[in-house]
Amino acid sequence: MLITIGRDCLKRNNFINGAFIATLGIVVCKILGLVYVIPLYKIIGSQGGALYSYAYSIYAVFLNLSTAGIPTAISKIVSEYNALHQEKLQKRAFDIASKLLNIVGILSFIILFIFSDYFAHLIIGGTEGGNSVADVSIAIKIVSLALLVVPKLSILRGYFQGNKFITYSSVSTVIEQLVRVLLIIVGSYVSVKVFHLPINIAVYISILAATIGALASYLYLKFKIKRNKQEFEIQEINNEHVIDNKKLLKKILLYALPFVLISLLRSAYSVVDTFTVVKTLTSLGYTTDVAETTIGVFNTWGSKLNMIVVSISLGLITSLIPEITGSYAKKEFKNINYKINQSIKVLLFTTIPMAIGISLLASPIWTIFYGYDVVSVNIFSIYILQVIIYSLYITLINAVQAMNETKISLGVLCISFLLKVALNIPIMRFLYYINIDAYYGPAVTNAIVEFLSVMIILIVLKKKYNFKYKELFTPLLKIIVCLTVMLSVLWGLKYIYYSFNGIVQSVITIILFTIVGGLIYMLLSFRLKLINDIFGSNFFDKIRQKFSRKNKN
Known part of the structure; x- marks a missing residue:
């Protein structure tokens, strides 16, 4: 059972330090995630790559169901109760959330493991050649094991972040990715090149690496807790609020729900592109190859590279949510204004030169990772610039949610999604009409929609809380x-x-x-x-x- 983490041995991070450490951890993980793809695909080839993606696509759905915003909610609740000196309540909230995620994780594992054949049929149907249903089924069974560990790990990270121990949460993330990548590269190479085993064995080892990496990360955090056991005592406070478990569970779910909806609505952007880009481009006279290349850049290959810049905002969010939640609980609105302004300054200082620099180097960067392709490079050189606005957008969305302003965050997300739906096709057609390649359309649409969303949030915060941005x-x-x-x-x-x-x-x-x-x-x-x-x-x-x-x- 985890209780309040000591303040002497485990060092808390202030806002900027926490943001820097979280960002560094995320950037390292994203780079590792990009680098391993190159040797892995050389070893397992396109068929092995397809098998790998089949397992991960279905796993991602169940992973989202198994975590569903609860780790972020725990980070927020722990920070709130810490600010109010309600240590017993934050401990109980963690215990309840842990039990809930453990149950959901086990149920998700059982469903995925037992019905792996059914999911395999849904994925590849009756196609002949390539991967068989049995291959996909085994891959799904192996990846389902991660659902027994990852929910436990995510809730523990949320607890560390809520207590402002960003360093240890970030180190655990790097450990997870490092162990995973090493197992993927070494395991796949040894199985295929040394023991001359079938490609699918290399894929199974690569998939299993997710579970082992998560387990290594989880054990690291548990070790940190055990090592500081003497610091885990809770001080008795007579005036602590009394809240029953049912109300605490309700609060956890209510805090988690907006973060789930935020994640879903953000993901819906790529769905809009999936349903509109190929059809629109082909109707304008572009070849199917160009149209499919375009959607590939926006939804997969370009997005992977964009995450290097987006990592800065993700690091800020990791540190910002507990900071704002604590300040909001104490009604310190000037402090919240200061932290939001500081976040914006850090984002502008880092993301603008990074995005512009990457845009300038789009050709050599794309050549290294994917091989040179003129259409892909053209799209990516513009797509990466949109990340500047996107980083501000997701940071502010999460900031207002940390202030319990669910109506603002969800309202802005719904407006941005509806604008994306309404403008995606017209902007592609407009660009084509003025003799600019229509495949830039989705990036232009995203930039316009996200810029409007950022302005709405800043204006609402100024009117409601008298925030200043001078x-x-x-x-x-x-x-x-x-x-x-x-x-x-x-x-x-x-x-x-x-x-x-x-x-x-x-x-x-x-x-x-x-x-x-x-x-x-x-x-x-x-x-x-x-x-x-x-x-x-x-x-x-x-x-x-x-x-x-x-x-x-």
Whole structure:
């Protein structure tokens, strides 16, 4: 049974530190997730890749059902009760949520394991050649094992995050991904290249890696708890509220529901593209190959690369939700305004140069991961820019939800979804009409819809809570100056060296442009004191103090 985590041995993270650590962890995981794909697909091929994706597609559905926003809800509840010094209540809330997710996880595992043949038939039907129903069924059975571990792990992470122990939650995420990737690469290589086993065995090992990675991560967090056992005592507080388990369960579910709906409505964007892009492009005269390439970039291949930039907002959200929840419980609205503004400044400072830099390097980046394709590169170079707005969008949506403003978050999400449905086809047709390739349409639609959503949230918060945003203008102006100089230099460098004829040349191009662009941007940021505007004038003093403490120890 988990109880309040001690404050001496386990170190809590403040907002910026927590956001930085969470972001770093997510970025590392996303990079690992991208890197392993290259050797894996060389080993297992397209047929093995299809078998791998069959298992994961059905697993993803059941995983969402098994977690369903409850870990985020626990992070929010724990932070709220911590702010109100209701330690017994946050412990009970964790216990109830753990039992609930354990039951749902076990039931999901049983359903997926027992009915694996049925799901396999649904996926491939009576197709001949390639993977058999038996192959897919075994893959589903193996991946179902993860449902016995991942729900336990996710609720534990939510508890750590709610207590502002972001470091340990992030380390557990990296451990999970690292163990998984190592098992996938080593296991698949040894089984096929050394023991000359069938490809499907390599796929089964790769799928099993998800369970083993999750188990390693779970054991790490349990070890951290056990090691600090003496710090887990709960102090008796006489004036704690008395809430029965039924009401606590109801609160958990009510907190979880909006996060589930947020996730579903965000996922619905890709569904809109799935149903509209191919039909619209082919009706405009594009070939089926171009149309399917377009949907592949938006829904799969481009999205994977975009997640490197999106990771920054995901890291901020991990730290922001418990921070805002705690401040909201104490009615500290000025503090919430400050943290939201700080989040926006960090996002603008990081995502704008990253997205623009990746757009500039779209050709060599795409060549390394997927092989050069002119249509894919063209789409991706625009699609990555939309991530700037998307990062602000998802951060603000989660921020208002942490303030219990469910009506605002769901209202904005519904409006954005309806606008996406209404504008997706017309914008593709409009671009075609003005002689711009229509396959840019979904990215343009997303940018417009998400920008409007961001403005709505900022205006509503200003009217309802008197939030102020004046402090954002000076950093934004400085960012534009830094970017202008950086891009001018990189554009000139492009005429000296810019090659993507193969992986080696592409890597050289990326390294060269990243070093030059990064140095220029950071040097100008220091020169214009942009770093001070975003992280505070004593930011580097704090870093020096931390290093000096470590050296003394």
